[in-house]
Amino acid sequence: MDIGTxxxxxxxxxxxxxxxxxxxxxxxxxxxxxxGRLEVAFTLAGLLGGTRSVTVAVAPNEVKPL
Structure with missing residues (x-):
């Protein structure tokens, strides 16, 4: 997968x-x-409302393109 996917x-x-x-x-x-791992920035629900962003290193088979 390419950057920006x-x-x-x-x-x-x-x-x-x-x-x-x-x-x-x-x-x-x-x-x-x-x-070969990907770093992905995920947007998650915040702990006290709103949203938060976390960056996690994942194997390519742990995510699917949208």
């Missing part, structure tokens, strides 16, 4: 020591790493 998480991502992203969250590819 809009994607959707196919399963829950992260957790533990990384940001959690729920399945179905939408984001945009912002970087392709040398190891």
């Amino acid at each position: 809009k994607v959707e998480a196919v399963a829950d991502l992260g957790g533990g020591l990384t940001q959690s992203v729920p399945a179905g969250a939408r984001g945009v590819v912002v970087h392709r790493r040398f190891d």
